[in-house]
Amino acid sequence: MNASFGGRGLGTGANLGDVALPGTVPNGEPVISADGVRHTYDGKHFALDGVSFSVARGEVFGLLGRNGAGKSTLIKAMTTLIQPTSGTLRVLGHDPRHEGRRIRERIGVVQQSESFEFTTVEGNLDLYGFLWRVPKPERTRRREELIDRFGLSDCRRRRSFDLSGGQKRRVQVAREFMHDMEILFLDEPTVGLDVLMRRVLLDSIRAEVRRGLTVVFTTHNLEEADYLCDRIAVIDQGRILALDTVANLKRLYSGKRTIDLTVAAADAERFLPALTAAFGPSSQITTDGRSVVLLVDDPKAALATIVELVQRTGAQLEWFTVRQNTLEDVFLRSIRPEEENRGRP
Amino acid sequence: MAVPNLVRLIYRNTRVNTDPASLVILLGLPAMYLVFFGFGFQSLTGGGAGPNSYLSFLAPGIMAFQAVMAGTVGGSMLWADRRWGMLAQLLVGPFTRFEYLFGIMLTSLLFGLVGAAVMLAIAIALLGATPVGLLGVLAIFGAIALGSIFFGSMMLLISALVKSNNAYNSIQVLLIFFVNFASTVFYPFSAALPLALRVLFSINPLTYIADTARNGYRATLAPINGYEMLVLAVETAVVLFLAIRAYLRSDVSLE
Numbered sequence: 304m305n306a307s308f309g310g311r312g313l314g315t316g317a318n319l320g321d322v323a324l325p326g327t328v329p330n331g332e333p334v335i336s337a338d339g340v341r342h343t344y345d346g347k348h349f350a351l352d353g354v355s356f357s358v359a360r361g362e363v364f365g366l367l368g369r370n371g372a373g374k375s376t377l378i379k380a381m382t383t384l385i386q387p388t389s390g391t392l393r394v395l396g397h398d399p400r401h402e403g404r405r406i407r408e409r410i411g412v413v414q415q416s417e418s419f420e421f422t423t424v425e426g427n428l429d430l431y432g433f434l435w436r437v438p439k440p441e442r443t444r445r446r447e448e449l450i451d452r453f454g455l456s457d458c459r460r461r462r463s464f465d466l467s468g469g470q471k472r473r474v475q476v477a478r479e480f481m482h483d484m485e486i487l488f489l490d491e492p493t494v495g496l497d498v499l500m501r502r503v504l505l506d507s508i509r510a511e512v513r514r515g516l517t518v519v520f521t522t523h524n525l526e527e528a529d530y531l532c533d534r535i536a537v538i539d540q541g542r543i544l545a546l547d548t549v550a551n552l553k554r555l556y557s558g559k560r561t562i563d564l565t566v567a568a569a570d571a572e573r574f575l576p577a578l579t580a581a582f583g584p585s586s587q588i589t590t591d592g593r594s595v596v597l598l599v600d601d602p603k604a605a606l607a608t609i610v611e612l613v614q615r616t617g618a619q620l621e622w623f624t625v626r627q628n629t630l631e632d633v634f635l636r637s638i639r640p641e642e643e644n645r646g647r648p
Numbered sequence: 649m650a651v652p653n654l655v656r657l658i659y660r661n662t663r664v665n666t667d668p669a670s671l672v673i674l675l676g677l678p679a680m681y682l683v684f685f686g687f688g689f690q691s692l693t694g695g696g697a698g699p700n701s702y703l704s705f706l707a708p709g710i711m712a713f714q715a716v717m718a719g720t721v722g723g724s725m726l727w728a729d730r731r732w733g734m735l736a737q738l739l740v741g742p743f744t745r746f747e748y749l750f751g752i753m754l755t756s757l758l759f760g761l762v763g764a765a766v767m768l769a770i771a772i773a774l775l776g777a778t779p780v781g782l783l784g785v786l787a788i789f790g791a792i793a794l795g796s797i798f799f800g801s802m803m804l805l806i807s808a809l810v811k812s813n814n815a816y817n818s819i820q821v822l823l824i825f826f827v828n829f830a831s832t833v834f835y836p837f838s839a840a841l842p843l844a845l846r847v848l849f850s851i852n853p854l855t856y857i858a859d860t861a862r863n864g865y866r867a868t869l870a871p872i873n874g875y876e877m878l879v880l881a882v883e884t885a886v887v888l889f890l891a892i893r894a895y896l897r898s899d900v901s902l903e
Contacts, residue, residue: 382740383739383740384736384739384740403744404742404744407740407741407742407743408742410740412737412740412741414733414736414737414740416733416736417732417733418732418733418734418736418737419732419733419734420660420664420734421664421667421728421732422663422664426663430660430663430664433656433659433660434656434657434660434738434741434742434743435741435742436650436651436656436742488740
């Protein structure tokens with residue numbers, strides 16, 4: 304169970320939603336703009352609850368959030384699979400409600416759920432190119448290039464049912480590069496891919512972005528987001544909690560360091576309150592069971608305090624590290640105050 | 649010249665549904681019915697493979713049966729595309745929901761007509777000459793075309809409503825059984841049948857298709873066949889409307 308000690312948790316001390324600039328386009332014309340977009344599936348709960356942002360041409364825009372945060376719903380709205388209940392949404396200058404086909408003809412989508420035809424790998428690629436009106440010679444060229452790029456040579460004549468989960472995913476991703484597009488939507492595309500293929504995919508996307516492709520990318524993997532995205536929106540409960548460049552989000556904590564420590568189970572009850580008291584009520588401390596994350600300005604002074612506390616209480620530390628802030632810290636700190644506000648653990 | 653979207657979808661549907669296993673079900677099963685039932689029951693009635701034989705009675709019925717098989721192809725396509733994610737994927741591509749739906753309907757129609765032609769060829773091979781003329785051929789294929797749309801719509805309706813693979817398969821198997829065996833595909837309508845069966849025979853669209861195909865095949869078309877086709881057309885319109893409504897309201901994916 305998560306708990307936060309002190310009057311101000313890590314996130315409440317730095318409300319990312321306040322400093323971020325939703326809707327700001329860094330450069331270039333906006334190819335996607337959302338203003339107060341809401342969507343409900345059941346008429347009671349909003350999967351999207353007033354989402355506003357813009358994506359510039361050539362940008363890699365990341366949507367970061369937990370399961371059920373609203374990422375896939377937002378992708379579905381932008382790709383015309385569902386219609387927003389209210390708000391304004393424009394994709395490539397068109398309204399998805401009334402001009403869906405005009406949008407769909409200019410986008411590519413790799414959906415979160417698997418999808419494949421009951422044909423061979425090369426049949427899947429060729430058929431998809433055919434559906435997208437890619438001429439035969441170009442289809443053949445692209446198919447061969449993608450089979451090579453995504454390591455599908457060994458299974459090119461195998462039917463979809465005979466492929467492993469990772470191979471199916473590679474086909475699903477590779478397939479989308481069979482046709483031209485202006486925006487590529489990727490809904491957790493690397494799930495099921497091994498490390499090597501994950502890097503192949505991310506590098507493929509980077510190469511396409513250099514040629515002018517705009518990418519909207521959802522992921523749970525913060526390293527991927529850090530590697531790929533120009534800007535990131537942290538989304539939870541259908542709302543954008545933070546939106547900025549990766550560098551700016553990290554810069555919020557640039558002068559600080561993160562200390563992770565874990566105390567022996569038997570010592571947690573006396574050590575953790577003492578730790579909170581030592582760092583003061585305004586300290587940025589988050590606990591999870593017997594593990595603690597501290598955000599500190601002066602790691603040396605914090606270390607001295609912790610050592611003194613350990614000696615005084617006789618507690619045994621099982622894990623202790625001091626590290627730079629990561630995107631994961633940003634993510635957790637933007638999510639947790641929302642939970643606290645809602646009274647969730 | 650660019651190939652229209654509808655044609656692309658029909659090509660796609662045909663390509664992914666013409667694997668050997670699907671073809672065995674689509675053509676092999678009716679052909680086996682024709683051969684096994686035809687020769688098997690003929691031994692009960694006696695006589696050879698002449699124009700008044702059981703085989704010549706069954707052959708047009710099996711052609712009509714292709715309309716049901718075509719319908720199952722359509723329903724299975726929608727079901728599989730929902731189950732395996734291709735419906736959602738196609739609908740974020742350059743296709744509309746209506747293009748997808750009519751792509752399936754026309755593919756069903758194509759499968760029904762090709763299947764009926766194959767059965768006709770097998771029947772002629774087994775029976776020799778047939779009195780069927782141009783009008784008869786038009787009646788056979790017209791009835792099967794209309795029937796393919798009827799059963800295609802019915803199976804689309806079911807596949808748009810059900811949520812599980814088991815439910816879909818169970819409904820399909822039961823429906824095929826009732827539709828087939830409570831019709832004039834395998835045996836003629838008779839006043840000696842129990843009342844419940846006679847009612848089922850009378851309201852079963854496959855009876856109308858089989859009767860029209862049979863009379864077309866034997867060059868004995870009568871005004872009643874025109875009336876049957878009119879009723880079938882009305883039923884088809886109603887089921888098609890319901891199928892379209894259910895499809896437009898259904899989730900594109902079962903995830």
